[in-house]
Amino acid sequence: MLEKFTPNQRLLVAVALSFVFFIGYTTLFPPQAPNAEENTTTVSATNEVATQPTAAATQTESKASVVADIKTVTTDTLTTVSAKEFTLKIDTLGRVSSVILSNAKHNGKDGKLSELIASSGAKPLQIRFADEALNQAAAKTPYTTNATNIALGENGKSTIVLSQNLPELTVTKTLTFYADGHYDAKVALSTEKRYSLYLGQHPEIIEQMMTVVGGMVYSGDNLTTIFEDGDVEGRSLFSDVHLVSAFDQYYATIFYGFDKATQVTVERDVNNNPVTYLEGANNFTFNGYIGPKEYKTLESIDPVLVNAIEFGWFTFVAAPIFKILMWLHGLLGNWGWSIIALTIIIRIFLYPLTHKGMVSMQKIKDIAPRIKEVQEKYKGDPARMNAAVMEMYKKHGANPLGGCLPLILQIPVFFAIYRVLLNAVELQGA
Numbered sequence: 001m002l003e004k005f006t007p008n009q010r011l012l013v014a015v016a017l018s019f020v021f022f023i024g025y026t027t028l029f030p031p032q033a034p035n036a037e038e039n040t041t042t043v044s045a046t047n048e049v050a051t052q053p054t055a056a057a058t059q060t061e062s063k064a065s066v067v068a069d070i071k072t073v074t075t076d077t078l079t080t081v082s083a084k085e086f087t088l089k090i091d092t093l094g095r096v097s098s099v100i101l102s103n104a105k106h107n108g109k110d111g112k113l114s115e116l117i118a119s120s121g122a123k124p125l126q127i128r129f130a131d132e133a134l135n136q137a138a139a140k141t142p143y144t145t146n147a148t149n150i151a152l153g154e155n156g157k158s159t160i161v162l163s164q165n166l167p168e169l170t171v172t173k174t175l176t177f178y179a180d181g182h183y184d185a186k187v188a189l190s191t192e193k194r195y196s197l198y199l200g201q202h203p204e205i206i207e208q209m210m211t212v213v214g215g216m217v218y219s220g221d222n223l224t225t226i227f228e229d230g231d232v233e234g235r236s237l238f239s240d241v242h243l244v245s246a247f248d249q250y251y252a253t254i255f256y257g258f259d260k261a262t263q264v265t266v267e268r269d270v271n272n273n274p275v276t277y278l279e280g281a282n283n284f285t286f287n288g289y290i291g292p293k294e295y296k297t298l299e300s301i302d303p304v305l306v307n308a309i310e311f312g313w314f315t316f317v318a319a320p321i322f323k324i325l326m327w328l329h330g331l332l333g334n335w336g337w338s339i340i341a342l343t344i345i346i347r348i349f350l351y352p353l354t355h356k357g358m359v360s361m362q363k364i365k366d367i368a369p370r371i372k373e374v375q376e377k378y379k380g381d382p383a384r385m386n387a388a389v390m391e392m393y394k395k396h397g398a399n400p401l402g403g404c405l406p407l408i409l410q411i412p413v414f415f416a417i418y419r420v421l422l423n424a425v426e427l428q429g430a
Helices: 006-027 055-060 132-140 295-301 303-308 312-332 335-377 382-396 407-423
Strands: 079-081 086-091 096-101 126-131 149-151 158-164 170-178 182-189 195-198 214-219 223-227 236-238 243-248 251-254 262-266 274-278 283-292
Touching: 079 158, 086 283, 096 214, 126 132, 158 335, 214 236, 214 274, 214 303, 223 236, 243 274, 243 303, 251 303, 283 295, 295 303, 295 312, 312 335, 312 407, 335 382, 335 407
Parallel strands: 079 149
Antiparallel strands: 079 086, 086 096, 126 195, 158 170, 170 182, 182 283, 195 274, 214 223, 214 243, 236 262, 243 251, 251 283, 262 274
8 A cells, every 4th residue: 555655744743653653652662650659748838838648648649648729928038149140149948939040042032031949939048847847947947147148159059057946946047059950958957857849840931842941850770750740659669869950941949969778758749730849857958040041051960960851751761862963062062053964964864764765766666657557457356466466566676664763763862852842941042
């Protein structure tokens, strides 16, 4: 049948078959979600995160824990950290309440500066105690600081100390900020208490088609688990975690560098969006980053951070393509010319497949008149007709699928290129 199609028609068939394959494969072999822990005692959420449901309620909802809706709490700014690329604010509850990027390339469509901290939901560095009485006290007790305004030089760093004196203990957060957007953190409690430390939410954005927004856990032996907004089910526990991220198309809030024994929990809020928090300790040290997912910046801070850049299904193909694009930009200094050069390189790389497909289609085209004669001769006997057609294909070395298969094999590469161009923040505003 394919011998009757033009090359363009065969291309359309190949594309359609590839979509059917990917959809069918995803349906039959869905990615395995991490095991949901059902009866684990969890540190309840802060005054912004409502109390966890009771055990009976949890069982009613398929034993899946649900983080209730997160309410907005109005606070004042305690400390402002200013750098060339960003302005960061910490509020009186010791949380990162605002991060605004200074570079105009990150501005929204309305020209406003990009705010990376969501107006609702948990904030980075937010603490929630297991003791509800402590939570009530913490919500009413502002932090104090040794510095209210900090200006970072181009390669500078500065340390601030935040303290909160509660009835039973003192919480001390020691934060060292760097001009590239990352920070070192230490949370110390004067008395041992159970608590959780929240990662925060991704920025509030208007999602583009084909982009993934939500949370990520990078753990174990290079295992990446994505929790997409609207699709989170139950409670997932992790250990041996390298980093956690709340991300959108271009930006991310990241915790990394904590002890491998630290338990990381991802739950869902009322909108089935991910809420991520870490199990704290009396002297808990880790690192954080809030900003664009720029490859060179993340790699210079810590190579593990480049794993926060995710291109979807075809990351294994997209990642090397992105590195080639970065290399070309280093040579040419222009993203437009770099993309053109990348396209030429990929076309050269794929030429053997393209050529093979063209040769196969030409063979089919050459024997098409003879195939038509055979079909007319045996039109009353389908079995003999098919046998004769296949014999003719074999005799002339033609494969009816030979023109489609090379095209199908190229489709993942084209999808990967699309994902790179869609998600690379380096191309934003280019």
